[in-house]
Amino acid sequence: MxxxxxxxxxxxxxxxxxxxxxxxxVAGCATGTGTTAADTDSPSDPASESVPSLGTDQPLPSTDWGLTAIVGPDGLTELDGHDYTLDLSLLEEFDPLDDRGDAEIDPDEAGTLAGVEICNSWRGTITGWPDEVKHAPDRSMTLAGCGPSEPRPEVSDALMEFTSAAWDVDTLVLTGPTYELTYRTEEWVLAQGLxxxxxxxxxxxxxxxxxxxxxxxxxxxxxxxxxxxxxxxxxxxxxxxxxxxxxxxxxxxxxxxxxxxxxxxxxxxxxxxxxxxxxxxxxxxxxxxxxxxxxxxxxxxxxxxxxxxxxxxxxxxxxx
Known part of the structure; x- marks a missing residue:
């Protein structure tokens, strides 16, 4: 040679x-350590840092999203967008078998959310997107061991409780009574580098x-x-x-x-x-x-x- x-x-x-x-x-099973509010000098609400045009009037700019921040009882935690992803490509599709007999779910109005948490994939059924979201008790998730970076339970909790969604050109915010999740488009996450x-x-x-x-x-x-x-x-x-x-x-x-x-x-x-x-x-x-x-x-x-x-x-x- x-x-x-x-x-x-x-x-x-x-x-x-x-x-x-x-x-x-971008796919699941990424590593990355979140930064909590205690680690930063002046944390701010991630939604307030985006372009001030969050709403539901414009079409969704993407179906693939990466979680970059979560606000909850413990304050702000920032993430790199690789560990937790959200797939909205099935939002207008619904499999009645996923319903498991929940009387509150109308198949004509239901859709499917999917995503990845570290190295585990999940999916679940919702109705009322984007203003009055309700969740069916059918959320399923794989249970693989993810090594030193185990999934954060608060992310799953937030995804099961959010009641509304709003977005702009590269930001999606899911808001519930306890948590707020801020996602960025796949293109935005990749532009931040490795x-x-x-x-x-x-x-x-x-x-x-x-x-x-x-x-x-x-x-x-x-x-x-x-x-x-x-x-x-x-x-x-x-x-x-x-x-x-x-x-x-x-x-x-x-x-x-x-x-x-x-x-x-x-x-x-x-x-x-x-x-x-x-x-x-x-x-x-x-x-x-x-x-x-x-x-x-x-x-x-x-x-x-x-x-x-x-x-x-x-x-x-x-x-x-």
């Missing part, structure tokens, strides 16, 4: 590769060479890492490539990312890990696309030797 794009202890310019548009998606700055490699492929997940677990768990300097518009990556540290200059994020410079230290690694390091560095140099989905991120691009789209790096958010 040609590794001329990396110079030990010195920089080497890497020719920019052709770029393709990034496909950016959900975190520190990432751990799950797998890597560069041309015909591959670093399998089991090998990372056995030989390099936590040793291939990537840290971005700015989650919204990174200009530099740093991290570890097994036993060496590295830095990489980034341009064109996120539409056409390219690694234009790589610094790599010259620590002598064990003989059987040299190949892993070379695959990782080679894949970084070939990156032309990025997408992220909650707690996972994929960097990909063509192989620098063959020109085929056969290079990928799969990361997960690092946890403490």
């Amino acid at each position: 040609d590794t001329s794009y990396v110079r030990r202890t010195r920089r080497l310019l890497v020719p920019a590769l052709g770029a393709a548009s990034a496909a950016l998606l 959900p975190g700055t520190e990432w751990r490699l799950l797998s890597a492929r560069h041309g015909e060479e591959e670093v399998a997940p089991f090998r990372l677990a056995d030989e390099g768990a936590g040793m291939f890492t990537l840290t971005v300097d700015d989650p919204r518009e990174p200009t530099r990556f740093t991290g570890t490539a097994f036993c060496n540290g590295y830095g990489a200059e980034v341009t064109g994020w996120p539409e056409a990312p390219a690694i234009t410079e790589i610094d790599l230290t010259a620590t002598a690694c064990a003989a059987d890990t040299d190949g892993l390091e070379a695959i990782y560095a080679g894949a970084l140099a070939a990156v032309t696309q990025v997408r992220w989905d909650g707690r996972e991120m994929w960097l990909s691009g063509p192989d620098t030797e063959t020109g085929t789209a056969d290079t990928s790096l799969h990361f997960t958010l690092a946890t403490e």
Whole structure:
């Protein structure tokens, strides 16, 4: 494998590769730590910070939303929009089997809400959208364990009690007697950048060479890492490539990312890990696309030797 794009202890310019548009998606099972009112100097009502045109007269601007704030008895908690999502695409659809015989639910007026809380999906039936919302007792939710970021029970409580909704061009507010939920459109959430700055490699492929997940677990768990300097518009990556540290200059994020410079230290690694390091560095140099989905991120691009789209790096958010 040609590794001329990396110079030990010195920089080497890497020719920019052709770029393709990034496909950016959001799904469940994202990580992120909320910030409570006690952690901020002057918290404010999230609804008051949006464009002052919340209402119900205009059509909904989106069916996909991410929760960015919840106000309740404990004050304001801010979220990153990735952990808790709301799907309104089924709002005008209703399955009578979901009703479970609730006499207050009129199938002609009912609709279905759905969403994700960390790594669990849910759905339920409502009527009276958007001004006089009532909830059927049919809300169902998966019960998978989400690791260190378990779902917040107050989010479920708020989704079961809200009685009205209002929105503007990128904000949706659900209001109930105890809680107020503020959502932002998927496009708005993605524009804020990555959900975190520190990432751990799950797998890597560069041309015909591959670093399998089991090998990372056995030989390099936590040793291939990537840290971005700015989650919204990174200009530099740093991290570890097994036993060496590295830095990489980034341009064109996120539409056409390219690694234009790589610094790599010259620590002598064990003989059987040299190949892993070379695959990782080679894949970084070939990156032309990025997408992220909650707690996972994929960097990909063509192989620098063959020109085929056969290079990928799969990361997960690092946890403490």
